[in-house]
Amino acid sequence: MKPKVAFFDFTGCEGCQLNKLNFENELLDLLAHVDLVEFREAMDETSDEYDITFVEGSISSPSCVERIHDIRRRSKILVALGACAVNGGINAMKNIQPIEQVRETVYGQDKYRFATLPAMPISAIVAVDYEVRGCPMSQPDFLQLFKALVMGKTPPTYNYAVCVECKLEENECLLTKGQICLGPVTRAGCQAICPGVGQACIGCRGFVEGMNREAMVEILTEKGLSVDEAVKRLQLFNAYEVAV
């Protein structure tokens, strides 16, 4: 029997879901191997149980917490898709400002009227079996994981830096050219797509385990940033992980 597959979204831009619809060449082949039972952005139907569930976006409100518990209970395998779901992504930047200040910036005098939670990755609330990193999630990475799961295999994981892939791609090093690049501490799996087109790595895939934060900050200060600016750059997609 084909596995029942579902997609859900929490707080985020839905760009990762869009990236799936962007598999124009592979989409029909992919769909032939699964039974797509729930995908609100594209279809009306719903289901009660899922073999493989893909979740996009961060947890950022009390109703999100309730919903993700419910989805987890009904899912055999749960995959976090994209930076917001895997490590809080860009949403977590609001966490590093005092919540009082964030509310005031947005609501002015109505600041006490609204409930909010710090932005969290899915794994902060429920168990996550696999993840596809990146903002947006990288398509080759997703395809590889999807194929592995459909075949009952364990998908690959990456715990080495973007610099490794960047060297393999034979790109010119942007750090040596003076750019503020987070390649040395960011997890690979993207084929160094940004440095490949002249843009420095912004850390959207999260950091390698045991990253040397002090050394990275030192490199960035050598490129002209203050320590505060260097930490802020590291926090761009990783504010949940990198405390001030």
Add this chain to the structure above:
Amino acid sequence: MKKNLDINVHHITRVEGHGNIVVNMRDGVLEKAHLNIVEPPRFFEAMLKGRSFTEAAIITSRICGICSLGHQITSLKTTEAALGLEVSEQTVLLRKLLVNGATIQSNILHAYFLAVPDFLDAPSVFPLIATHKDVVLRALRMKRLANDIGDIVSGRAVHPITPVPGGFTRIPTRDELLLLKDKLLNEGLPDCAATVETMKALAGAIPQFERETEYISLTHPEEYALYGGAACSSDGGTFPVEDYLSVTNEFVVAHSTSKHARHKREAYMVGALARWNNNYKHLNESALAGAETLGLKPKCYNPYMNTVAQVVEVVHCMEDSVRIIDELLGCGLKAEKPNQTPTRYGRGIGSTEVPRGILFHDYTYDNHGRIVAANCVIPTGQNLANVDADMQKLVPEIVDKTKPEITQHLEMLVRAYDPCISCSVHILDVDFKDA
């Protein structure tokens, strides 16, 4: 008959983001007809505070995956206005090509994948793979081509990489552009013609409903305004985009985590239909011919026709992209470095027509090039008051239909606006209980 009616569509499907439709009628009197926006808060303006001018577009492109290019381009124009960064003619042409690509991609996604299932009474595009495979394949091919524009010119179609303040980190090669032009001519344009025929065959399923409203869009004396221009209203008057606050007048309502907007009336409409009504004269001939085939006439007051206007724009953008590539190649591509040397610091305002309508960004920078204040006014937010006003006129007109039929009409109405709810709630959160 004095009718009682309660409709509650929880998390309407086939739209971007989370919204509910709520309608209550008691003894034939309409008490409530709203699109409730229940998307959690985003807080982008707060996130931007203290960020460098090189980071602003990286952050704001993440407001929305579907409109990432539109947010990015608007953000770059805003930063450039605030810091006095001049960009080259080549940069402007490449950006216009990107805006065309994003318009094709988003309009095709909406027309074929989100709206067409309604016209064929299907719950999604997926069953149509079996029944209308050639149409689905064509839709995928057109989306792929639009994404090719994004991939080639900006490094990646979703959350583009190479557009930065002052220019691009990489310029596409002549060969890449020639290949793209070849695809546009041999694949894109024939697919556009076929799309117009498909839409013509389905147009009978578009509900007949009219509500005249105010239409607001950019306008430009020489071109169909997408990349830039002045703001204009169908009720008369053009405004420099710097005066956007006097146009948008955002206000908070209890049933929506996104602010509403009004200008001269209770509500106004932005998006493809507003652009059509205000600027149809600047469309190229193929697009105007497509409009005629599809029965889209100037000053159209049927919001369901927004989807048709989107298809007409696809025809325009496809052909216009060929023209832009010719112009770029005619000038000779130059390897330019982005101009990132500020000549001033202060406030800048930028505006672009993104697929769902007119978008404004507004940043103020300190003397170190860091953002001290930011505001983004999103098309879907501007349309929400108009959606509610449409519903309030529509429900009494169709009240004799069955509840499922009324519900379907309302869902189709919301979808016709192609709302982008993640965008619209970039800042506000009302403590709203899910119905």
